[in-house]
Amino acid sequence: MDQPILDEGADLLRKLWSSFVPPRIIFLSWRMLQNRIPTIDQLIVRGLVFSDPHLSCPFCSTTLESSQHLFLECEFSRNVWHNVFTWTGIRLELPSSLGHLFFLLRSMFLDKVKRKWRDIFWHATIWVLWTNRNEIVFRNKTVSHFDFPYQIKIISWHWWMYRNGCRPGFTFAAWCFDPWLCILRG
Numbered sequence: 180m181d182q183p184i185l186d187e188g189a190d191l192l193r194k195l196w197s198s199f200v201p202p203r204i205i206f207l208s209w210r211m212l213q214n215r216i217p218t219i220d221q222l223i224v225r226g227l228v229f230s231d232p233h234l235s236c237p238f239c240s241t242t243l244e245s246s247q248h249l250f251l252e253c254e255f256s257r258n259v260w261h262n263v264f265t266w267t268g269i270r271l272e273l274p275s276s277l278g279h280l281f282f283l284l285r286s287m288f289l290d291k292v293k294r295k296w297r298d299i300f301w302h303a304t305i306w307v308l309w310t311n312r313n314e315i316v317f318r319n320k321t322v323s324h325f326d327f328p329y330q331i332k333i334i335s336w337h338w339w340m341y342r343n344g345c346r347p348g349f350t351f352a353a354w355c356f357d358p359w360l361c362i363l364r365g
């Protein structure tokens with residue numbers, strides 16, 4: 180049986196679908212929070228691969244790959260989250276559970292406009308971690324965590340620009356400098 184990652188329940192999971200990002204991006208988070216993406220631990224549980232010490236996390240190669248490890252516990256991913264928090268001014272200690280991280284990120288904004296857009300950084304980070312993981316696993320690519328912040332910034336900027344009517348005046352440089360300023364003025 181799958182052990183859901185999100186302890187806070189189905190209501191929070193439903194709210195995921197109101198995020199201002201493309202449905203396929205939401206779908207990845209939705210599956211991940213239910214522990215239903217094909218990480219190696221899940222493939223072993225389903226009997227699709229045999230347990231093998233070489234089948235470890237593609238980022239750090241030290242631990243069996245699970246969603247909990249890949250998206251949160253891995254030193255590589257922790258650096259990515261810290262970078263996102265620094266960029267967005269989010270003051271948060273990474274919790275021990277991925278579901279709790281999602282819960283905290285959804286709970287911390289009081290401002291109405293910020294609440295509307297709060298999921299965008301979560302989705303961008305999860306998406307970039309997963310797609311780079313797949314580049315390593317399926318295309319044997321080498322990735323650097325130095326590239327991740329740029330990828331997160333550019334993909335979230337594209338989503339925001341698309342939903343915001345692609346108005347001029349909000350350059351990528353402005354987004355990199357202060358995304359909340361763009362969101363609040365948008």
Ligand SMILES: [Zn+2]
Pocket residue numbers: 236237238239240241242248249252253254255
């Ligand atoms: Zn790792």
